[in-house]
Amino acid sequence: MTSGPGRAxxxxxxxxxxxxxxxxxxxxxxxxxxxxxxxxxxxxxATSFSSVSLEPPLVSFYxxxxxxxxPRLGAAGHFAVNILASDQAELAARFARKGADRFAAPTxxxxxxxxxxxxxxxxxxxxxxxxxxVTVGDHILVVGLVAEAAVHGSGRPLLYHQGRFGRFLAHPDx
Ligand SMILES: Cc1cc2nc3c(=O)[nH]c(=O)nc-3n(C[C@H](O)[C@H](O)[C@H](O)COP(=O)(O)O)c2cc1C
Numbered sequence: 001m002t003s004g005p006g007r008a009x010x011x012x013x014x015x016x017x018x019x020x021x022x023x024x025x026x027x028x029x030x031x032x033x034x035x036x037x038x039x040x041x042x043x044x045x046a047t048s049f050s051s052v053s054l055e056p057p058l059v060s061f062y063x064x065x066x067x068x069x070x071p072r073l074g075a076a077g078h079f080a081v082n083i084l085a086s087d088q089a090e091l092a093a094r095f096a097r098k099g100a101d102r103f104a105a106p107t108x109x110x111x112x113x114x115x116x117x118x119x120x121x122x123x124x125x126x127x128x129x130x131x132x133x134v135t136v137g138d139h140i141l142v143v144g145l146v147a148e149a150a151v152h153g154s155g156r157p158l159l160y161h162q163g164r165f166g167r168f169l170a171h172p173d174x
Contacts, residue, residue, distance in 0.1 A: 027161040030084045032095045033061060034109075034117040035076035041103045041117040042072045045096040047160050048139075049081060057146040058131055062139040068098070070140070074133075079144060080116035081126040084158040088121065089165035092158060113148065124151045 014022075034043035044067065052058035059081060063070045073079060084092055095102050103109060108120035118125050128144025135141075159166045 030158045032082045035079040036115040037072040082119040082122040083124040085123045086156040086167045
């Protein structure tokens with residue numbers, strides 16, 4: 001489909017401000033993607049995490065091409081997805097802060113079976129091997145093959161909506 005000068009119809013792309021404001025209406029879970037590069041732990045907070053395929057088991061996230069964490073994360077041989085619990089908003093904010101020592105106390109973590117850091121007290125984690133990578137606009141779509149998965153704790157999720165962290169409340173009828 002094309003649209004260009006002289007054609008009737010809407011412009012090709014929505015304005016950035018309206019785009020941001022509309023996407024803020026979409027609630028999402030929050031994860032921290034971690035990896036180990038040359039013995040140094042790296043990680044960032046992401047809401048773009050998604051399941052992709054059951055067979056093979058694939059998940060994905062999008063990373064900003066301008067991320068300074070990405071070159072070290074992307075060079076690692078595998079990565080972990082830490083699915084945050086409802087009381088981990090501070091942790092999520094710390095792993096989104098530029099220049100912060102994200103793995104220093106009060107962050108609590110341990111190396112996973114392949115080396116990627118696993119954060120303490122998360123709802124669940126996945127350990128992923130690189131499967132595919134596609135540049136899409138100003139982000140990179142990173143697809144991982146899930147090698148290991150484990151659920152911990154109560155499973156109450158941390159959510160992100162309208163620029164704020166929050167909790168899930170089940171509908172009384174569900
Ligand atoms: C709630 C939330 C969700 C985010 N989701 C993503 C994401 O999906 N992809 C991404 O690249 N950055 C995301 N960010 C930004 C990164 O966590 C982080 O701020 C960024 O990587 C910091 O830049 P650096 O990588 O240069 O240190 C998110 C930040 C917040 C607070």
